[in-house]
Amino acid sequence: MLSNSATGKGNLLGVVLVLFFLCGVVFPVSADLVGQTVATVTLTKTEGISSVQLDQRIAQVAAARKKAGLSADGVDRTEVLDAMIAEVLIKQAAERSGISIPQEQIQQVVAKQKASIEQQVGRPLTDRQYQEVVRSQTGFSWEQYKGSIREQIMQQRYIATEKRDMFEAIQPPTEKEIQDHYDAHATSITNPEYVRLKQIFIPTISMNDQEKQAARERLESAWTKLRNGSAKFDDLVLQYSEDESSKYRGGDVGYIARADQRVEKTYGADFFRKLFSLQTGDYSGVIESNVGLHILKVTEHREARILSLDDQIAPDNKMTVREYIRAGLFQEKQQAVLKKALDAVVEDLKAEAEIVVY
Structure with missing residues (x-):
């Protein structure tokens, strides 16, 4: 099995939570759900987070952990609530900044998520079938679903804009880093x-x-x-x-x-x-x-064989193992910077917002 994973598992919950509202990997919770209010967030307006929304998000985090091969038990309720508060703060800040998202970009994300679901089920889906998947998994109407994607892109763009210097400072992996990764994982970098x-x-x-x-x-x-x-x-x-x-x-x-x-x-x-x-x-x-x-x-x-650095990752894919590792290591660096940028943005916004946790 070809693998580019060399990251540790520390703070994986935090990464999962970032992915919730920045990448759309897991569908967001519905704003229409009712329940006891567990927190209110006010930056440009007051928004509440209900106990039902929190419970649904905890279930999604647990499902994401299970899918990643980790234990679904012991998801920290406070950490999940903090992530949801951060989501509301960044959404309001992005709206305040006047960030606009063209429909074409929303459609690109929809197509990417649809392709991901098709890969999971092992067959193509019609647009109507995919809309039914969205409805059954999220309770969202199609317009609500596209609206949630718009908000996710807005939030991601806001973080990238506010902390542009952090992202521009990311350096590509060196040849030594690539070689070290290969040496440490050579026996798992194989073709069937x-x-x-x-x-x-x-x-x-x-x-x-x-x-x-x-x-x-x-x-x-x-x-x-x-x-x-x-x-x-x-x-x-x-x-x-x-x-x-x-x-x-x-x-x-x-x-x-x-x-x-x-x-x-x-x-x-x-x-x-x-x-x-x-x-x-x-x-x-x-x-x-x-x-x-x-x-x-x-x-x-x-x-079946172990691949060298300059072998193609698959006979029908021209990307080499070297290029694959380079891309993976660069993505890891981006993910680490994203987490730091997210923390920095949230701290800045918390300083000017009113947040009440009940």
Whole structure:
């Protein structure tokens, strides 16, 4: 598994809380929730934080910790409330500063969050399906959701503007830092086994037994032509394959990793075992998967291995390990500065605000 994680776990709760309202990693709590007021915050206007809002935020922090592989127990209620107070302060300060956010930027964030959810569920979502996910997870209407994103971007821009000098002072990682990170984590900077394949494919999910038999006979005919040399694979792809996404690329579907459980689940364990038993240049004959019938051609078979600094992080990704580590270390530096800048901004705003905790 390729890893760029070298950060310690100290103050991880604080980082999670920063991410709540700066990055939109976890959906914000609804302002419409009612309950006993636990705090009021006044900078340009008075806003209350209810016990229900606080409880929901604590639940979100716990869920974020669990997703990160940490214990969900023992989330500090006072720390979470402090973070929510900071959120209100920065939102009001950003509004006071007249920061405006164009709709295009909001749409970019929506698209990024939608892509993240699609990755989690393993399939594309229509706009309507994603809006339903937002509604079910947050209780927000679509307009409320976009409004919360607007506020998050405003807050982030306010911090970046107020503490610009801190962010401009961030230095890129040195070659020594990159090498030291690599040396400390080399055994975890690996690639799994990969195959790259071409296929002739006929989907059979919606077919009855008679139709499936006819499809198998079609592919057996193609396989006979391939074996006796009367036709080339790429020509047979055009003639027989019903996979529109690969048909006009000679049947090329790219690389598949041995560790890709989502693909294995989709196509079936038997199909996966057969695929990875093939060597470069091998053909499979006609084989069946959970979704259809295939003739496979493996064009490349890569064994699992430890990567060097100048290797690509994956066969279908041109970024090198060196570049990957550099980006990761720089992001860590940015995150550390973000936390310091957030603390500094909040302290400045607290000095001029009226905050009451009940």
